[in-house]
Amino acid sequence: MDEKTKELIAVGAAVAGNCIPCLDWHYKKCIELGITKDEIKEAIELAKIVKNVPVKKINELAQTLLLSQD
Numbered sequence: 671m672d673e674k675t676k677e678l679i680a681v682g683a684a685v686a687g688n689c690i691p692c693l694d695w696h697y698k699k700c701i702e703l704g705i706t707k708d709e710i711k712e713a714i715e716l717a718k719i720v721k722n723v724p725v726k727k728i729n730e731l732a733q734t735l736l737l738s739q740d
Contacts, residue, residue, distance in 0.1 A: 674703055681710055682717035 677700045684692035700710050 674700075674705055677703060677705065678709065678713040681715045681722075685714050685717035686721045 677696055680696040681693065681700060683689075683694055695709065
């Protein structure tokens, strides 16, 4: 895997993991490698989508449980 791909994955993982120092470090590394802001933005947006799935699912389950009859 090339360095560009690794760093874009690392940016996504940092966002998904809520790691501020990781995102800062890997963002800067992306810039050093010549990765465009549009490419970084795409990695961030994808990570946000993946990250939000469990939040959506837990909220749906909580609502279902509250509405179910015992």
